Amino acid sequence: MSTGNVSKTERIDVRASSSVKHLLQEAARVCHKSVTEFLLDAGVAAANHALADRRHFVVDDDKWAAFQQALDRPVQAKPRLKKLLSEPGVLD
Numbered sequence: 001m002s003t004g005n006v007s008k009t010e011r012i013d014v015r016a017s018s019s020v021k022h023l024l025q026e027a028a029r030v031c032h033k034s035v036t037e038f039l040l041d042a043g044v045a046a047a048n049h050a051l052a053d054r055r056h057f058v059v060d061d062d063k064w065a066a067f068q069q070a071l072d073r074p075v076q077a078k079p080r081l082k083k084l085l086s087e088p089g090v091l092d
Contacts, residue, residue, distance in 0.1 A: 014039070
């Protein structure tokens with residue numbers, strides 16, 4: 001997701017210490033960006049990084065085949081698991 005030429009209709013308010021504000025302003029200046037552009041670009045990059053392992057999985061062909069095979073296996077009864085899940089837990 002880019003922060004480029006997209007209509008911006010939402011506002012995000014951020015509070016920071018004076019030293020953090022100056023740091024962000026200096027970083028934005030050396031990147032030839034406004035503080036808003038700098039924060040949005042950095043925030044979007046960090047968000048994509050934080051969510052990447054929850055959205056995109058890479059496996060080799062052998063592991064993918066094994067995964068598909070496991071998904072295609074018929075359901076098997078697991079009496080011990082059923083019993084465990086039917087008993088009250090320590091927090092119940």
